Amino acid sequence: MSARLANWSHSYKFGAARVHVPESEEQVQAIVSQSDRVKAAGTRHSFNEIADTSGDLISTERLNRVLSLNASEGTVTVQAGIRYGELCQFLEAEGLALHNLASLPHISVAGAVATATHGSGVLNGSLSSSVVGIRSVSADGHISSLNLGDDSLVFGGSVVALGALGVVIELTLKVEPSFAVTQNVFENLPFDTLDTHFDEIMSGGYSVSLFIHWDQPEVNQVWVKARADQPKPSSDPSDFGAIRATRKHSPVPDGDIENCTDQLGIPGPWFDRLPHFRMGFTPSSGEELQTEYFVDRKDAWEALSAVNTIRDQIYPIIHTTEVRCISADSYWMSPCYERPSVAIHFTWKKDPIRVLGILPKLEELLSPFSARPHWGKLFSMPSDTIQARYPKYDEFRRLVQSMDPTGKFRNPYLDRLLR
Ligand SMILES: Cc1cc2nc3c(=O)[nH]c(=O)nc-3n(C[C@H](O)[C@H](O)[C@H](O)COP(=O)(O)OP(=O)(O)OC[C@H]3O[C@@H](n4cnc5c(N)ncnc54)[C@H](O)[C@@H]3O)c2cc1C
Known part of the structure; x- marks a missing residue:
């Protein structure tokens, strides 16, 4: 395999000296034993250098059973x-x-x-x-x-x-x-509704996503995925001013609806409704970069309002923003560590200079909410800022040191993060 691999969006070129595609754990063991610098890569859907190494890159594509x-x-x-x-x-x-x-x-x-x-x-x-x-x-x-x-x-x-x-x-x-899910899209939810009804709207289904295009002060789409085996939610976004869509939508303006999972309340299996995009089709836009920040769910409205203050700067370079909720967990390096979270995601147009230019502004606006960045997407936050937002950072650093004393699995991304 060529050593000049790229990530999914072709926004990052890997620098690994060698690329291996092992088919067994024994082969992985041999590569790791013989290498000074080694890293595993999955399907390379991350937007930064997190999966790269200067040495041996192990693609797991044939370890897929x-x-x-x-x-x-x-x-x-x-x-x-x-x-x-x-x-x-x-x-x-x-x-x-x-x-x-x-x-x-x-x-x-x-x-x-x-x-x-x-x-x-x-x-x-x-x-x-x-x-x-x-x-x-x-x-x-x-x-x-x-x-x-x-x-x-x-x-x-x-x-x-x-x-x-x-x-x-x-x-x-x-x-x-297995469970069945219905998916319905609602359009044009007034933005200010999120002030008082954010929790109700996000709790109005098993999985709810807001899509904001920042062209006007509204949530352009609300995607509600409801489990057929759970009671019907007591409200839906139309109770708060949105309009139930009568045709299929893509979350990305001008996106191909063929790539999207079925909507309009047609029940389907969990795996064909929970993702927005269908396997075998191009997900999202393709021509894009991504960023995402996690804040405490209780701060959702204040954080979204802060982002809204630079709506006119975001709009020219964005495909869409997605807002999702995730429950708290206990993984030391999870952005949801001990915090029920709302994740504010940005699918940017593929314009790295302007995107990298806006990240510090966004991070400053979200700083009062101790925003934690998605590890696999673009961010500009310095490591000491990130470290202060992870209570178990020092424990993780010590764990890495004990498991990998010579820094075999380190790369510049981890060196910056763990210094
Ligand atoms: C179109 C698109 C949509 C996305 N949607 C979402 C979304 O809905 N929610 C979300 O949270 N994120 C989303 N992402 C981001 C994506 O899920 C993450 O970047 C994820 O890590 C990608 O998985 P991957 O297999 O491509 O991993 P890679 O990018 O290949 O690697 C990511 C990290 O995992 C490590 N890794 C991979 N395999 C192994 C292994 N076997 N052992 C040890 N470490 C390993 C790598 O070293 C690296 O540190 C999206 C990305 C794209 C491009």
Whole structure:
């Protein structure tokens, strides 16, 4: 494979000297043992250098099998590189489901878990919150296993680990019985409604997303995904001034609706409604950069109002902003660590100079809310600012030092973050 790999959006070119595509854990062990600098990459959907290395890059694309299903425990064990789209097909055939999915099913399970990738839902944790077991190749080439409950302290530091602790080769995830979901889109919710009704609107479905294009003071679209096996929510966005859509929408203005999962209340399986984009089709815009900040859910209105003050600067360079809720978790490096969160996401046009120019302004506006950036997207916050917002930062730094004393899994991104 060519060593000049790019990320999904072709906004970042990898600098790895060598790229390996192992097919077995023994091959991963051999690469890790022999390398001074090594890193795993999943489907390369991150927007920064988080997955890069100057040495040996291990692509997990051929480590993509379902290994076992434990029906009595309600768990599935998979290889690290399997994409959610492939895992979902397997689970559905077994009558099973994951609790939630990101906006797209194209990403690898280990890559998503490493960065606390999330969907939406006030009661839904990130995708990392499904993890109950991890098998990894450690810096010395040996295999280590960690299960929830064995040593909960280290588990807290080892799930959302930014690729810093080793190469994950297997993950065991919690599953539940398959469920059906309906998806409805509502248009033109007045922005100010979020002041008093944010929690009601975001709780009005199993997974709710707001899309804001910043062209006018309104939420352009509200996507409500409701589980068929749960009671109907007592309100919907039309109770707050939005209009129920009567045709299918893309969350991206001018986006192709063919790429999007079905809407208009047509029931469908969980894996074909929870993501906005369908497997096998281009997700989102393609020509884009992304940024996302997490704040405490109680600060949602103030944080969104702060962003709204530079709406005229955002509008020319944005495809769309998505606002989602994620429940608190206990992973040391999760942006949702011990904080029920609202994530304010920006799908930017592919204009790196203007995008990198606006990030410090956004970060300053969101600073009073101790915003934490998404690890896999673009941000400009200095490391000491980030460190102050993670109560377990020092513990994570010590864990990395003990697991990887020679810095085999380090790269400039982690060097900056962990210094
Ligand atoms: C169109 C689009 C939509 C997106 N939607 C969402 C969304 O809805 N929600 C959200 O939160 N994010 C979203 N993201 C961001 C994305 O989910 C994250 O960047 C995620 O980490 C990508 O997974 P990946 O498999 O591509 O990982 P990569 O980008 O390849 O790697 C990410 C990190 O994981 C590590 N890693 C990967 N595999 C392993 C392994 N086997 N062992 C150890 N470390 C490993 C890498 O070293 C790196 O640190 C989106 C991105 C795109 C492009």
